[in-house]
Amino acid sequence: MEFLNALVTLANFVLIPGITYGSQLALGALGVTLIYGILRFSNFAHGDTMAFGTMSVILFTWLFQSWGISLGPLPTALLAIPFGIAVTALLVLGTDRVVYRFYRAQKAKPIIFVMVSIGVMFIYNGVTRFILGADEQRFADGERFIIRAREFKEMTGLDEGLTLKTTQGLTVITAVIVVALLFWFLNNTRTGKSMRAYSDNEDLALLSGINPEHVVRVTWLIVSALIVVAGTLYGLDKTYKPFTYFQLLLPIFAAAIVGGLGSPLGAIAGGFVVAFSEVGITYAWKKVLGYVMPESLEPGGLVQLLATDYKFAVSFMILVIVLLFKPTGLFKGKSV
Amino acid sequence: MSQTMRTYLMFAGVAVLIIGTGLVQSWNSALLILNMGLVSAVMALGVNLQWGIAGLFNVGVMGFVALGGLAVVLTSVAPVPEAWAAGGLRAYAALVIGAATVVASVMAYKRARNAWLMIAILIVGFVIYRGVRDPAVDAIEAVNPAVSGYLGGLGLPVLLAWPVGGLLAAGAAWIIGKTALGLRSDYLAIATLGISEIIIAILKNEDWLTRGVKNVIGLPRPVPNEIDLQNDPGFVESAAGFGLDPTTASTLYVKLGYSVLFTAVLIVLLVLSQMALNSPWGRMMRAIRDNEVSSRAMGKDVTFRHLQVFILGSAICGIAGAMMTTLDGQLTPSSYQPLRYTFLIWVMVIVGGSGNNLGAVLGGFLIWFLWVQVEPMGQALMNVITMGMADGSALKDHLQGSVQHMRLLTMGIVLLLVLRFSPRGLLPER
Amino acid sequence: MSTGDNPYQDDHGNHDASVTRRGGESTVDTTRTSGPVTDARGGPFLIGDNMTGGYGKGPDILHGCTISVDKGEIAVIVGPNGAGKSTAMKAVFGMLDVRQGAVRLDGKDITALTPQDRVVAGMGFVPQTSNIFTSMTVEENLEMGAFIRTDDYRPTMEQVYDLFPILRDKRRQPAGELSGGQRQQVAVGRALMTQPKVLMLDEPTAGVSPIVMDELFDRIIEVARTGISILMVEQNARQALEIADKGYVLVQGANAYSGTGKDLLADPEVRKSFLGG
Structure with a gap:
């Protein structure tokens, strides 16, 4: 019983939030890794693209809500995602045409692209705040919980309750579907394989008749989809605020690098490593330990390793530790 | 030129x-x-x-x-003398312990190439660090928190x-x-x-x-x-x-x-x-x-x-x-x-x-x-843009506010x- | 490294792996689109005619160089290091700026085509280095070779496997894990998958053992017999000229000697200067 209670507490406060946050980071990191692999630079505008994409989903959600359209127990935002993706894809493809393409024609060095992406970051940031403001927005509706703590207690007779929010369940399911689709696309379709080929060796892709501009466009499209899904799930699960999304850049970069930049599998692994370390190190373990340990050894304090505000520090420490032991990330990235 | x-x-x-x-x-x-x-x-x-x-x-x-x-x-x-008296030296000692832990673990890894030793040093060091730090910090932060509460x-x-x-x-x-x-x-x-x-x-x-x-x-x-x-x-x-x-x-x-x-x-x-x-x-x-x-x-x-x-x-x-x-x-x-x-x-x-x-x-x-x-300059620009709009219109307010x-x-x-x-x-x- | 006058290529020596990826970048402007193709009847099947040009805004490397090959023939380019042999091949394939001269294929002037459109036009190219997709399996390499094809390419893949049986055994392995000779086979196989009318090979035997080299030459002759024209740069000049219908000796980006393979082998000047007596 004690052990089950400990397990439930652990699931409630560490496992479920960790898996949810990890899925969101993984989707974000996949976008970073795709751009790094194919366009060869780290996109500093990633967080702000996410903020923009989520904003368009929010606007569509509000529109649908005003029309009285809803998905019943599911959040209306799910219905708005395809529209949000379309708008974001237009913005991103337009940016590529007007901004990045010029530098490809110049054969600019990747670091120039990084600087350009900083400019794009400023612009997206400004545009998002201009349209929706810098404040927090709520857009979740529908049923809030799949499992409520009280019902769980009644059902199982345990002292500890387990809560599973709809958004958490949705996040994990959606992430699994999206990731499966992405891997199927990259490994089994002609276009997906041509993206991998282009990432591997641009000149040889050219010599195989692959059109590089097409590859670049498809990449931006996929990135838009990934990023809008990631941003919407994060916003539903937690809250939407442009600055928070900008700040997600660090854990997302950390996840992509820990996993091995350029490796999609690595991005997913990295997302979970970073998420679990953040949640685990900033969680107060007192309750869990209280159940597991004999009474005499029960901890006096909260057993919280670091204050919650240090979560970015955790991403970074994990990054350094992994890179010290595996300089190319967990899954051999393309950087070496 | x-x-x-x-x-x-x-x-x-x-x-x-x-x-x-x-x-x-x-x-x-x-x-x-x-x-x-x-x-x-x-x-x-x-x-x-x-x-x-x-x-x-x-x-x-x-x-x-x-x-x-x-x-x-x-x-x-x-x-802040009261804060120093409450635990200033102890807080700084904790910092030194923290730094020493990191240095020791790095040294251990470099010399012995043993990751487990490094992790062990980190964990022990962290526990000591928190043990020394936490009471000191609590004491310092309790000293007249409205105006000081720091060293x-x-x-x-x-x-x-x-x-x-x-x-x-x-x-x-x-x-x-x-x-x-x-x-x-x-x-x-x-x-x-x-x-x-x-x-x-x-x-x-x-x-x-x-x-x-x-x-x-x-x-x-x-x-x-x-x-x-x-x-x-x-x-x-x-x-x-x-x-x-x-x-x-x-x-x-x-x-x-x-x-x-x-x-x-x-x-x-x-x-x-x-x-x-x-x-x-x-x-x-x-x-x-x-x-x-x-x-x-x-x-x-x-x-x-x-x-x-x-x-x-x-x-x-x-x-x-x-x-x-x-x-x-x-x-x-x-x-x-x-x-x-x-x-x-x-x-x-x-x-x-x-x-x-x-x-x-x-x-x-x-x-x-x-x-x-x-x-x-943006304010001036917005004033020009919104000149033709009705006062109190949502769009005008939004533009002015942005x-x-x-x-x-x-x-x-x-x-x-x-x-x-x-x-x-x-x-x-x- | 800061390179030349192009300010967009000045990276201040930065090579920060956490924000930029190095390796595998294209050497040509990938955003370019093809210009018009005009009729130009007569002349050899493929000819790079009087080509002058170099990389980007850099100095000219080729000076009025002409290279051609006829249907089913093997043409070989030889010459000292730095003579512009590889550059001439890339010029024919549209991978550098040809400022003067023209490239014609099968009665059409294709000078304005991008490399990827030249592939569609029926040309195949095996570069000297980085000529396989190392992170992809052997079979995926061949599939990428067939990227432009809309018909069933399975029979072609079988032909490639028949030509290089070892590849059939290794088809699920990442190409980057293969030996040097096997990699060259993948490279040639990938280029054959488009069913090209002309196959261009840049030093296909570089860095492989003599036995593998003989084997590769045999396969190349086999390919030529199926009616595919072969244009090839070779370091092993003597051996290459022996199988060549036509040979070119390039010196400093210009034609020094040309003739049939046998003629060049017999020419005392060529023997003395380029074939070691």
């Missing part, structure tokens, strides 16, 4: 912009822009040293600037905080550089991005050190206080001689005082940077930058040189951060945001001209001027335009 001529013209243009602000708006605004422009120029100088002559991509400028701010508190604020500083003259800020930043840069530049591939960008967030998190959370989000206000100043000046009959008299009322005269006098101090620092750093750039050391740095492989082959220790220039550049950012906090008169950890303190500095360097110290200084002034003035966000948009556009049409910046390196 020769490069020298171009430099003169550009700086003359910036001077016109600032003097124009004085004539059109007010001299107070002009001096505000000038002072923060001077601070920005110093920051840009530091980043330019790293990027321009060594190609180091530091996206953690904010962290070094914040460390400069911390230095002001630690150096100049009067110590305070050393009570030394505030000007001393500027070099101390440089030293703090240099120390942090040494640790980051040792770690990130020593890895098999170069991971400096992500390392600096991460560490700057960590530094801000520390400033926000370690209340015993910085008062955290409660802020430290009323920092000592290197220039006289406005109120004191206004109460000084001699000052009022000479102000009247210039035809100024005492209030305006005192604020102008104080701001001018800062301007003089900042200009002195900027000139010293600029001269040193220029001398360094043209010295054999500077030539070697550029040789490494332009062809690292052959420089290595010629026996140059590239990693060490990169570390060196990274530390120097970060120290300059630290000095600038200390200057800025002195100017503000308060340390507000929550005001440090990467867009403002990291990426904006990058815009300054790129727009000014990477690799050219004068370019970085120019970029510092120009971009800061824009940053401040975009808002009134003027503040024009700033970021403008910075992005300026950066993209420069990167496209003048990628070497307004004042190119050669």
Whole structure:
């Protein structure tokens, strides 16, 4: 019983939030890794693209809500995602045409692209705040919980309750579907394989008749989809605020690098490593330990390793530790 | 147009912009822009040293600037004796234990190549660290939390905080550089991005050190206080001689005082940077930058040189951060945001001209001027756009209310335009 | 490394792996689109006619160089190091700026085509280095070779496997894990998958053992017998000229000697200067 209670507490406060946050980071990191692999630079505008994409989903959600359209127990935002993706894809493809393409024609060095992406970051940031403001927005509706703590207690007779929010369940399911689709696309379709080929060796892709501009466009499209899904799930699960999304850049970069930049599998692994370390190190373990340990050894304090505000520090420490032991990330990235 | 001529013209243009602000708006605004422009120029100088002559991509400028701010508190604020008595030594002892733990674990790994030993040392060290730290911190933070609740500083003259800020930043840069530049591939960008967030998190959370989000206000100043000046009959008299009322005269006098101090620092750093750039050391740095492989082959220790220039550049950012906090008169950890303190500095360097110290200084002034003035300009623009709209219409209110966000948009556009049409910046390196 | 005058290529020596990826970048402007193709009847099947040009805005490397090959023939380019042999091949394939001269294929002037459109036009190219997708399996390499094809390419893949049986056994292995000789086979196989009318090979035997080299030459002759024209740069000049219908000796980006393979082998000047007596 004690052990089950400990397990439930652990699931409630560490496992479920960790898996949810990890899925969101993984989707974000996949976008970073795709751009790094194919366009060869780290996109500093990633967080702000996410903020923009989520904003368009929010606007569509509000529109649908005003029309009285809803998905019943599911959040209306799910219905708005395809529209949000379309708008974001237009913005991103337009940016590529007007901004990045010029530098490809110049054969600019990747670091120039990084600087350009900083400019794009400023612009997206400004545009998002201009349209929706810098404040927090709520857009979740529908049923809030799949499992409520009280019902769980009644059902199982345990002292500890387990809560599973709809958004958490949705996040994990959606992430699994999206990731499966992405891997199927990259490994089994002609276009997906041509993206991998282009990432591997641009000149040889050219010599195989692959059109590089097409590859670049498809990449931006996929990135838009990934990023809008990631941003919407994060916003539903937690809250939407442009600055928070900008700040997600660090854990997302950390996840992509820990996993091995350029490796999609690595991005997913990295997302979970970073998420679990953040949640685990900033969680107060007192309750869990209280159940597991004999009474005499029960901890006096909260057993919280670091204050919650240090979560970015955790991403970074994990990054350094992994890179010290595996300089190319967990899954051999393309950087070496 | 020769490069020298171009430099003169550009700086003359910036001077016109600032003097124009004085004539059109007010001299107070002009001096505000000038002072923060001077601070920005110093920051840009530091980043330019790293990027321009060594190609180091530091996206953690904010962290070094914040460390400069911390230095002001630690150096100049009067110590809080009760807090020290409550656990000052113990808190610092905990810091030493923490540092020793990290050093020991690194040593253990380097000597013994044993990851488990390293992890064991880290865990034991962490437990001891928390055991020593937590009671001390609780005690310190309990001391009169409304006004202090922290240890305070050393009570030394505030000007001393500027070099101390440089030293703090240099120390942090040494640790980051040792770690990130020593890895098999170069991971400096992500390392600096991460560490700057960590530094801000520390400033926000370690209340015993910085008062955290409660802020430290009323920092000592290197220039006289406005109120004191206004109460000084001699000052009022000479102000009247210039035809100024005492209030305006005192604020102008104080701001001018800062301007003089900042200009002195900027000139010293600029001269040193220029001398360094043209010295054999500077030539070697550029040789490494332009062809690292052959420089290595010629026996140059590239990693060490990169570390060196990274530390120097970060120290300059630290000095600038200390200057800025002195100017503000308060340390507000929550005001440090990467867009403002990291990426904006990058815009300054790129727009000014990477690799050219004068370019970085120019970029510092120009971009800061824009940053401040975009808002009134945007307001004017919005007024024109919304002129035809009905008062109280939702769109009009929204547009009027969003003027503040024009700033970021403008910075992005300026950066993209420069990167496209003048990628070497307004004042190119050669 | 800061390179030349192009300010967009000045990276200040930065090679920060956490923000930029190195390796595998294209050497040509990938955003270019093809210009018009005009009729130009007569002349050899493929000819790079009087080509002058170099990389980007850099100096000219080729000076009025002419190279041609007829249907089913093997043409070989030989010459000292730095003579511009590889450059001439890339010029024929549209991978550098040809400032003067023209490239014609099968009665059409294709000078304005991009490399990827030249593939569609029926040309195949095996570069000297980085000529396989190392992170992809052997079979995926061949599939990428067939990227432009809309018909069933399975039979072609079988032909390639028949030509290089070892590849059939290794088809699920990442190509980067293969030996040097096997990699060259993958490279040639990938180029054959488009069913090209002309196959261009840049030093196909570089870095492989003599036995593998003989084997490769045999396979190349086999390919030529199926009616595919072969244009090849070779370091092993003597051996290559022995199988060549036509030979070119390039010196400093210009034609020094040309003739049939046998003629060149017999020419005392050529023997003395380029074939070691």
